[in-house]
Amino acid sequence: MILIVDDKPAYILFLQQLLESHGFSVDTAQSKQEALKKAIRNRYALIILDLEMLDMDGVELFEKLHDCSITKDIPIIFLLAQNQDRLLIEQESASGGIDYVLKPVDTEILMLKVKIFHRIHKQTLALKAVQENLLAEIDGRKSAQLALQEKANHLRLILESxxxxxxxxxxxxxxxxxxxxxxxxxxxxxxxxxxxxxxxxxxxxxxxxxxxxxxxxxxxxxxxxxxxxxxxxxxxxxxxxxxxxxxxxxxxxxxIDDQKHIEQKKDEFLSIASHELKTPLTSMRGYVQLLDRSLPSVQNTTTYKYMNRVQDQLDKLSSLVADLLDISKMDNGKLKIHYHRFDLDALIDSVIEIMHQTHENRALHIERMGNRLDSLVLGDEVRIEQVLINLMNNAIKYSPDSDRIIVHTESNKQEVKVSIQDFGIGVPTKNQAPIFDKFYRVEETSVRFQGLGLYISAEIIRQHRGTYGMESQLGVGSTFYFTLALIENSIYQ
The missing domain is CATH 3.30.450.20 (PAS domain)
Incomplete structure (x- = not known):
């Protein structure tokens, strides 16, 4: 906005119409007091001041404006009569921010000077805005550095403790x-x-x-x-x-040095114990078989039932010893994986048949779902069979009130995924993440989960560079799954 200061209403009107016709906003004052008050209240881009006013000399008004910190930077164009002394004005204009136009006013010259001052005003405002932004950014960076230093000091105190x-x-x-x-x-x-x-x-x-x-x-x-x-x-x-x-x-x-030594001693104990147990177990199994042959072939006798129970317990103990031997080999890096091409579909069908044979006392319903696999996989068929048996036994064991199990297979160009779904007791959410850990047990349900088979299965799949996992809902059932790479994507081909 431009302020016109003159005590002649007609001249104010002339200048106001001229400036407004060029798109400028205009304010007016007809006395020194009014001019000073308005200049202090408003941030004018320019003041056009008639040097010759009745109530106050224009130079005196200029000096008052110049002495005020709020108005000192407002540029002024003086309107001078032909016979007025220009020396003071010319001296002030040399320092910038002051200019003059002679009366009668040449409107083209006046508008040229107005536009120059107005453009300078805009540039000054833009520079001030940039300066303020820079100062704000500097202050922000200083605050951020202080905050970062406080965080660093806090972190160091924690680390020191x-x-x-x-x-x-x-x-x-x-x-x-x-x-x-x-x-x-x-x-x-x-x-x-x-x-x-x-x-x-x-x-x-x-x-x-x-x-x-x-x-x-x-x-x-x-x-x-x-x-x-x-x-x-x-x-x-x-x-x-x-x-x-x-x-x-x-x-x-x-x-973790003490912990490592304890683990090493534990692994040594497991290795020694499993090997030492294997020999007497073999002997016990042989003697039980000899005793079974010497008994009458009447299956409903009490002795026969006791012999079957002994045989069942020996099978469980043998399985446990085999698991301990596998864990010992895994911990010592001695579990060997023998890779060859094999038909995973046929292996799954074979394991399902084994489950039916080894659980004759239950009316199992094991269903195959999903796509049949038309590609071979590269891996250790014996160890993958062990994984399938472990997962299916797990599904049967922890589904005491359900005989239904679903074996789901799916594949893409890279891998095959096998899922074993049961409809048993399920696993609490907080126990799902560590369920594949060695010796991990879940005891919060009516049936106790033990972690040997799942740990061994996970380790076998890891050595095949596959993935494994589980999904479970308490009281609804669980799904355990693993993936294997197809031959064209296997790193071992």
Whole structure:
């Protein structure tokens, strides 16, 4: 908006019409007091001031406007008579923001100067807006840096209080914080805990995973200062993100050496126990068979029933020993997988027949659903049969009030999926995730789940590079499934 200051109404009207015809908004004042009040209240782009007014000299008004912090930057165009002294005006105009037009006013010259000042005003406002935005951004960044520093200090306090080794790494892979436990394994903050010769170093692990932008969770052996024995630790490194960008990494070393030794002793015990049990079991089975042959061939005698029960218990014990032997082999990396092409469809039909034969006392209804498989798979047929038997036995065992089981098969170009569905007791949601863990047991239902068969099955599928899982609803039933790659997609072909 442009303010016109003149004590002659006719001249104000002339200038007002001229400016408005060019699209400018106009305000007017006919006295010095009115002009000062309006200039303070409004942010004018320009003031057009008649230098010769009755109540006050135009230069005096200019000086008052110039002395006021609110109005000092408003540009002014003076209207001068031909005979008026221009020296002061010319001196002020040299510093910018002041100009003059002689009367009678040449409208073209006046409008040219008005447009220049108006454009400068717009540019000034834009620059101020940019400056304000920059200042706001600077303040925002300062606040963000302070907040980030507070978070970093809080994190370091937490890491310092942990009873394990903790450290942080910046974006460049340089360690910028370690807690006091670090110095039990390294002399300085920039030294890394030593690993055994031949093992990847901590520095190599850090750089590799930071470069790839992914976290770390792995077992590693590091050497305490002043010791000759390396200790097992679980190394975890996770990224810290700000606005979807990784700004830092936090790492910990958790001492698991004692736990590893306990697990090793347990594995050794399982291996020894399962092997030692195998020999007497074989002998017991042989003696039971000899005793069975020597008994009268009358199946309804009490002795015959007792012999069958002994045989059943020996079969269960033999199965348990076999499972323990498999677990021992898995833990020691000695479980061998013999790959060859085989017909999974035929194997499923064979296992269903085995289930009918081994559960003659139950009227089982095992249904095949889904597509029949027209492609061979590459794997260990004996071990996959073991998985199918485990899952079907599991379905039968935990469905005491239902004899229906569905075996569903489906395939695509990459893999085949086999699902075993029962209509039994189901598994509580909180127990589903760890149900494939070794020795895991669910005891919250009327039937106790035991984890040997599922753990072994999961490990066999893992070694085939397949996937496995379960879906279950308490009181409705469970579905256990696994996938295997078809031959053209198998990594072992």
């Amino acid at each position: 942990l009873p394990l080794i903790a450290f942080t790494v910046n974006q460049d892979g340089k360690i910028d914080f370690v807690n006091k436990n670090w110095f039990k394994f390294a002399a300085t903050e920039q030294d890394y805990p030593a690993c055994p010769p031949g093992d990847p170093s901590v520095e190599e692990i850090l750089k590799t995973h930071i470069l790839e932008g992914r976290g770390v969770e792995m077992e590693i052996r590091i050497l305490p200062l002043g010791s000759e024995l390396y200790r097992y630790h679980l190394l975890r490194i996770v990224p810290i993100e700000e606005h979807h960008l990784i700004t830092h990494w936090v790492g910990t070393f958790t001492d």
